[in-house]
Amino acid sequence: MAYVDTKDILDKASEGYYGVAAFNINNMEFFHAILEGALEKKSPLIIETSEGAIKYAGMNDPYRGARFFVNMIKDMANTVDIPIALHLDHGNNFDIIMAAIKAGYSSVMIDASHEVFEENMRITKDIVRIAHAAGVSVEAELGQLSGIEDNVEAAENVLVNVDEAKEFCETTEVDFFAPAIGTSHGAFKFKGEAKLDYDRLKKVKEVTGKPLVLHGASSVVQEYVKIAEEYGADFGGSKGVPADVLKQTVEYGINKVNTDTDLRIAYVAGLREFLAHDAKQFDPRKYQRKAMDYVKKVVMERIDILGSANKI
Numbered sequence: 001m002a003y004v005d006t007k008d009i010l011d012k013a014s015e016g017y018y019g020v021a022a023f024n025i026n027n028m029e030f031f032h033a034i035l036e037g038a039l040e041k042k043s044p045l046i047i048e049t050s051e052g053a054i055k056y057a058g059m060n061d062p063y064r065g066a067r068f069f070v071n072m073i074k075d076m077a078n079t080v081d082i083p084i085a086l087h088l089d090h091g092n093n094f095d096i097i098m099a100a101i102k103a104g105y106s107s108v109m110i111d112a113s114h115e116v117f118e119e120n121m122r123i124t125k126d127i128v129r130i131a132h133a134a135g136v137s138v139e140a141e142l143g144q145l146s147g148i149e150d151n152v153e154a155a156e157n158v159l160v161n162v163d164e165a166k167e168f169c170e171t172t173e174v175d176f177f178a179p180a181i182g183t184s185h186g187a188f189k190f191k192g193e194a195k196l197d198y199d200r201l202k203k204v205k206e207v208t209g210k211p212l213v214l215h216g217a218s219s220v221v222q223e224y225v226k227i228a229e230e231y232g233a234d235f236g237g238s239k240g241v242p243a244d245v246l247k248q249t250v251e252y253g254i255n256k257v258n259t260d261t262d263l264r265i266a267y268v269a270g271l272r273e274f275l276a277h278d279a280k281q282f283d284p285r286k287y288q289r290k291a292m293d294y295v296k297k298v299v300m301e302r303i304d305i306l307g308s309a310n311k312i
């Protein structure tokens with residue numbers, strides 16, 4: 001169909017109260033596996049790359065890395081019949097954000113959430129001005145991702161403040177907004193029960209009216225953790241955001257659901273399983289296929305959970 005603005009995908013999702021997964025990639029194989037899954041589900045697709053992914057792909061040259069991803073994804077988008085957007089995840093380095101905008105990313109995230117509120121607003125507003133002038137939409141974040149502990153006072157300090165969220169969105173004119181509501185990145189999100197602050201989420205949706213983004217949203221699917229561990233991995237104690245919790249967040253206004261860890265675990269499970277059974281194989285197209293099939297399955301399962309199938 002086309003290479004599109006992330007905002008187009010997310011405005012529709014926000015109106016329709018469904019979620020679209022944003023999948024992190026570092027290379028072609030993950031992109032192909034994700035694309036196969038999205039095509040089968042006829043789902044809009046957001047691909048995102050971290051600054052680290054851009055440096056990796058560009059052999060430490062950000063502009064070269066950003067061009068690498070734009071070329072791969074834009075070209076492919078023009079040959080398939082689903083909308084695809086390319087997003088810079090957790091942009092923090094000015095040069096890399098500029099490289100992504102210049103190379104043709106659909107959108108960028110400016111993550112100045114570690115700064116104090118006023119400074120976060122100032123930095124975000126600056127990036128919005130530059131990005132919008134280039135026709136690129138912007139995501140920004142408020143609060144810190146570190147999970148809700150039993151201590152409520154500590155949670156207050158890391159979770160998004162609703163009044164600040166309103167002021168932040170109005171002042172900066174960001175296109176989509178990531179409120180911290182209790183998730184964290186990686187495979188070890190919760191010690192006990194997965195607990196997110198739904199009330200806070202509902203209020204943020206109400207006061208901002210923006211498409212909302214959930215970071216650290218992987219489910220850490222135990223089926224793949226088990227396979228990986230059967231073949232030598234050690235992810236003891238891993239725990240993610242369960243599917244029913246994700247569905248609930250979508251119902252309360254989350255539209256972009258960032259997913260990296262689930263794909264990494266599925267891939268490494270497939271790779272370990274395949275290699276353990278075929279000691280003679282050294283063709284990457286063969287030994288990566290099972291890993292890609294597992295990634296594709298995770299992608300399709302997430303599309304079903306979030307409700308973006310047939311929304312093209």
Ligand SMILES: O=C(CO)COP(=O)(O)O
Binds near residue numbers: 217
């Ligand atoms: O938030 C993410 C990327 O920005 C990814 O989160 P996970 O580590 O839960 O996959």
Ligand SMILES: O=C[C@H](O)COP(=O)(O)O
Binds near residue numbers: 052089090185
């Ligand atoms: O949010 C972070 C993403 O999972 C990307 O991580 P990375 O910096 O290892 O590429």
Ligand SMILES: [Zn+2]
Binds near residue numbers: 090111145
């Ligand atoms: Zn952050």
Ligand SMILES: [Zn+2]
Binds near residue numbers: 216258
């Ligand atoms: Zn994130």
